[in-house]
Amino acid sequence: MNTKKHWAVVVGLGLLTLSACGSSGGASATGSKTVTLVSHDSWAVSKNVLADFEKQSGYKVHVLKDGDAGQAVNKAILTKDNPQGDVFFGVDNTLLSRALDNGLFQSYEAKGSDLVKPEFRVDQTKHRVTPIDSGDICVNYDKAYFSKHGLTPPQSFDDLVKPEYKNLLVTENAATSSPGLGFLLATAAQYGDGGTSRSSEAESGGGWQAYWTKLKANGVKVVDGWEQAYNQEFSGSAGGKKAKADRPLVVSYASSPPAEVIYADPKPTTAPTGTSYGTCFRQIEYAGLLSNARNTKGGKAFIDFLLTKEFQEDMPLNMYVYPVREGARVPAEFEKYGKQAPHPETMAPTKIAANRDQWVKSWTSLVLK
Structure with a gap:
């Protein structure tokens, strides 16, 4: 999504059954130094913030946008045995149970999870998803x-x-x-x-x-x-x-x-x-390491990155959501005009x-x- 034109968190949530045909650029095309992120069209991050992760981790990030949130979740479920990527970002609390019940994610307790505000934490025993933002x-x-x-x-x-x-x-x-x-x-x-x-x-x-x-x-x-x-x-x-x-x-x-x-x-x-x-x-979005991901090590590093203070403070002006990490600041405009309920x-x-x-x-x- 072009965030300067369409800045909503998630524009649509399709509850339709989709065919299992995947988009191009799936996980089969990635190497051990490439992490493929599957997300909805609203995914956005500042170039310098993503570049910092790539430089520090040694991984190159490939982003695959799969339509609106509901479409992306449904397609990820249908392709879970041969996933399009390593990490999925953007399943929210309205569809979380569908993703978990269908075995979409494998367990991973992200570094920085202890810094997530308690009210956003879920699945604390299996750690299949990590809270990333709220709106x-x-x-x-x-x-x-x-x-x-x-x-x-x-x-x-x-x-x-x-x-x-x-x-x-x-x-x-x-x-x-x-x-x-x-x-x-x-x-x-x-x-x-x-x-x-x-x-x-x-x-x-x-x-x-x-x-x-x-x-x-x-x-x-x-x-x-x-x-x-x-x-x-x-x-x-x-x-x-x-x-x-x-x-x-x-x-x-x-x-x-x-x-x-x-x-x-x-x-x-x-x-x-x-x-x-x-x-x-209250809407909460999560990220998870996809079951059968090819680059699990890189996927884990990327999920860790999503909880860093740098990324958490970068989100508001890119995806118009609020950070879930304790101590992460929001822009002055959010404090003045858009406080959370x-x-x-x-x-x-x-x-x-x-x-x-x-x-x-x-x-x-x-x-x-």
Whole structure:
């Protein structure tokens, strides 16, 4: 992904079954001094940071981008017996159980794992994956719109179904998009699955299904992916302004507002968009040493590199994610405009695994039909 044009963490999450045909440049073409990284299209790193790793380790890094996150994970699973590379980066907590259950990774406890913040650690007995970054899927709002209309931006899920926000929200398809799925999981965490609810606004016993019935009645618009939602439908983005978009609320990321400042020319003194922190879902990305990797030694060295302070502090302005290593700093723009959510919704990967497919099926039937 061209990060200067498309800076989202993960644009789409395909839940489609893919054919097992591999891309060119697979592991069979690599030598012992080459490490092949398989990732989604959003992978990015500064040239000098990667050059430092290659110089210090003696390995040359070959990067194979395999589409969006879901496509990349599915293809990696289908080719696990003859993997395309040595390391996979970009499986997140919404699909982690699928990767682990299919034996995608072999065990490796990375150097620096003890420096990962405790809340991001998983699989502590087998060490099949290493946490690398985190991000918050949240509703973003167009400050100018709400100021012009004298409205307070919504700050919670309950707010989004109120009459004053009718026809204002655009979100992504939960079956085809990572932020769309994350937003669905956030509502399931908040309202439950047809059972007890933590919110007085949810219909009694209705859970997230009742909430989405209200959201649909309040005019939520659903599009296929983040690119369309944010850059074409959202009035607060630079792309949305050019497209004369009319939706001042969008499901995006807590890191979206600083991006609107960093890539603006001229740079504004304040971010034109804001984050509704009561609508967030915590997304975590992992890396792992692929089963049957040809260069396991080089793959281990590369995973170690992903946890170094140099790489962790390089990530925010390349992939618009947050470091997981203790003491790693984030850019000033992130501190000012894009702090992480203080209390995001979360869900255990095992619970996601047990419910994901059925929830997506139910969501599709409820919202899209």
